[in-house]
Amino acid sequence: MHRGTLSLSSIGPFDLQSTVESGQTFRWTREDGRSYEESDAYGGDAWYATVVVGDGPASDERDLDVVRVRQTDDRLEWEASFDAEATLRRRLRLDDDLPAIRDATPSDPLLETAFDRYWGLRLVRDPPFATLIAFICSAQMRVERIHEMQRALEERFGESITFDGEEYYAFPTPERLAEATEAELRDLGLGYRAPYVQRTAEMVAEGTAHPQEATDLAYEDAREYLAQFVGVGEKVADCVLLFSLGFIEAVPLDTWIRSTIEEYYPECDRGSYAETSRAIRERFGGEYAGYTQTYVFHHLRNGGGSSE
DNA sequence: TAGATACCTTATAG
DNA sequence: ACTATAAGGTATC
Numbered sequence: 001m002h003r004g005t006l007s008l009s010s011i012g013p014f015d016l017q018s019t020v021e022s023g024q025t026f027r028w029t030r031e032d033g034r035s036y037e038e039s040d041a042y043g044g045d046a047w048y049a050t051v052v053v054g055d056g057p058a059s060d061e062r063d064l065d066v067v068r069v070r071q072t073d074d075r076l077e078w079e080a081s082f083d084a085e086a087t088l089r090r091r092l093r094l095d096d097d098l099p100a101i102r103d104a105t106p107s108d109p110l111l112e113t114a115f116d117r118y119w120g121l122r123l124v125r126d127p128p129f130a131t132l133i134a135f136i137c138s139a140q141m142r143v144e145r146i147h148e149m150q151r152a153l154e155e156r157f158g159e160s161i162t163f164d165g166e167e168y169y170a171f172p173t174p175e176r177l178a179e180a181t182e183a184e185l186r187d188l189g190l191g192y193r194a195p196y197v198q199r200t201a202e203m204v205a206e207g208t209a210h211p212q213e214a215t216d217l218a219y220e221d222a223r224e225y226l227a228q229f230v231g232v233g234e235k236v237a238d239c240v241l242l243f244s245l246g247f248i249e250a251v252p253l254d255t256w257i258r259s260t261i262e263e264y265y266p267e268c269d270r271g272s273y274a275e276t277s278r279a280i281r282e283r284f285g286g287e288y289a290g291y292t293q294t295y296v297f298h299h300l301r302n303g304g305g306s307s308e
Numbered sequence: 309t310a311g312a313t314a315c316c317t318t319a320t321a322g
Numbered sequence: 323a324c325t326a327t328a329a330g331g332t333a334t335c
């Protein structure tokens with residue numbers, strides 16, 4: 001067992017619960033078993049765990065680790081099967097300069113309210129393949145159900161690892177998901193997304209393409225690259241770019257953000273996804289626009305609209 | 309290129 | 323109890 005502590009005085013503003021329960025990541029699960037949909041289930045000091053997949057000593061062997069983390073006031077505590085500090089810094093983007101990002105963002109009442117309400121929320125950097133599959137599953141789905149689908153995939157097709165007496169599951173490999181049948185995936189409740197997941201996994205397993213490849217491309221080219229996967233359109237592609245590949249200028253245009261644009265920034269509606277995306281990206285702070293998007297999404301989804 | 313429609317499953321409103 | 327509607331959209335025509 002490895003343990004460690006990070007103080008907020010060294011990493012700046014951070015809010016673990018907002019970060020992992022804001023609908024941007026499906027890789028962290030609450031240890032107390034309470035589901036995110038229980039809105040009254042305050043997880044202010046709950047432990048959250050994830051399975052980390054590294055490269056094992058043998059190239060055909062996956063090296064699995066577990067890390068869990070919780071926040072108590074101004075400290076971030078972690079326990080893991082390995083020295084997890086660098087992993088946590090990367091996965092939870094602890095090196096982002098949040099105050100500087102906010103300073104670089106245009107100010108208006110909606111954005112100020114969202115930033116104030118969830119100050120400390122950070123973007124995450126999740127593994128590319130798992131993120132790709134999760135957001136394929138996200139189509140016409142509530143956040144809570146997306147979590148359920150990911151858990152079902154893990155428990156059915158993922159490798160398990162025991163840590164501190166508990167069993168954890170890694171996200172399935174592309175190869176394993178590619179072998180799954182559409183019927184098996186439908187049985188897990190994926191609905192019409194089942195063939196999307198199977199075929200995209202197959203593309204990755206066979207080497208046709210890999211989401212990681214998008215990292216080296218310019219933002220809009222990267223979005224087009226990801227859209228070649230089955231079940232991946234511009235919105236899902238933006239989610240993968242933002243929550244996994246580090247394109248923090250990406251602003252996924254989902255129903256929440258679209259209604260926000262309609263209500264608060266009607267002049268940004270350009271009709272097409274690409275043009276509207278450029279306009280709202282500029283309005284949300286350009287190179288850091290994805291941060292603004294995530295604050296606004298979380299705020300609106302939790303009843304922060306003007307109609308409240 | 310832009311617009312309309314079908315699509316699985318589940319939860320909630322009426 | 324039963325039907326309509328919507329939930330972080332995409333593929334197809």
